[in-house]
Amino acid sequence: MNITRILAPNPGPFTGDGTNTYVVATGGEAVIIDPGPMIDAHLAAIREAVEGLKVVGVLVTHHHLDHAPAANPLAGELGVPSYGYGDYGGFQAISAIADGDGVRVGTEVIEVLHTPGHTADSLCFAVSDGVFTGDTIKAGTTVVVEDMSAYMATLDRLAALAPTRIYPGHGDVIEDGPGVIDDYITHRRRREADVVAALAGGPRSTEDIVASVYPGLDPALRPLATQSATAHLAKLREESRVERTGVGWALR
Structure with a gap:
């Protein structure tokens, strides 16, 4: 082949x-x-x-x-x-x-x-x-x-x-297929943990979560970071680990 x-x-x-x-x-x-x-x-x-x-x-x-x-x-x-x-x-x-x-x-x-x-x-x-x-x-x-x-x-x-x-x-x-796949999984788990940590102090908006999870982010990349954070939040909500609030998001 x-x-x-x-x-x-x-x-x-x-x-x-x-x-x-x-x-x-x-x-x-x-x-x-x-x-x-x-x-x-x-x-x-x-x-x-x-x-x-x-x-x-x-x-x-x-x-x-x-x-x-x-x-x-x-x-x-x-x-x-x-x-x-x-x-x-x-x-x-x-x-x-x-x-x-x-x-x-x-x-x-x-x-x-x-x-x-x-x-x-x-x-x-x-x-x-x-x-x-x-x-x-x-x-x-x-x-x-x-x-x-x-x-x-x-x-x-x-x-x-x-x-x-x-x-x-x-x-x-x-x-190194297995190694890279493992890196991808590890990265996403760490990012999810960052999102949860950003909510540890109380409810926050999506914008505040993005600022916490991606410090010093290039403004041009903010839409992509927001999409990623939103996808993590949606997963956490499906798992009943976070909920929507008047402010934005909070831990359950």
């Missing part, structure tokens, strides 16, 4: 150096994972990477604009299905796939894992000793989370899978 990483030229504060597109080839066949945005130079690089191979599908980890837009046009051009969660967030895959499904490419079967948390439609793709994680895990940074309860369950599932390699949606290939 040969895996080629193609970096899209879309660097930015949320994409790092750019979005990773992967071509997984075996037995003369290939699939394309996360073809990314509609950038001519990037599409040309993908076409070059699959030259001489029979492409059997285009897989999408989630609907975000740095991962999904080129999927259906490229699939149509190649005469193959796009595979994704389904109709969600403005992206509708040609063929919906679900947890436990398999996509055959050459001599391998790529296992579909529904891994919500970053988004509700997030998928990971496991094959051999590796897993393609989209934005569920990135290299060198944490991720923005919509649903913290679901995300922690996803991390536990990936920890049990114990992939040797992680092929993230952004950043370099991760060679």
Whole structure:
């Protein structure tokens, strides 16, 4: 099996150096994972990477604009299905796939894992000793989370899978999959403890909690920090550990 990483030229504060597109080839066949945005130079690089191979599908980890837009046009051009969660967030895959499904490419079967948390439609793709994680895990940074309860369950599932390699949606290939997954879990548990500690002195607003948990935060990053703190608070509320008050939030 040969895996080629193609970096899209879309660097930015949320994409790092750019979005990773992967071509997984075996037995003369290939699939394309996360073809990314509609950038001519990037599409040309993908076409070059699959030259001489029979492409059997285009897989999408989630609907975000740095991962999904080129999927259906490229699939149509190649005469193959796009595979994704389904109709969600403005992206509708040609063929919906679900947890436990398999996509055959050459001599391998790529296992579909529904891994919500970053988004509700997030998928990971496991094959051999590796897993393609989209934005569920990135290299060198944490991720923005919509649903913290679901995300922690996803991390536990990936920890049990114990992939040797992680092929993230952004950043370099991760060679210590179990170690990085453990780091992610530890980070989120510590952040949750920080949120609880911020409420130890009494009820506080979300804004006050963010200021306590993220001291010295760059104002440009405040919206992301607020989303993260809110996701932690929602998880704690589901667990009956915090409650809403007139001020904002309080321990129960």
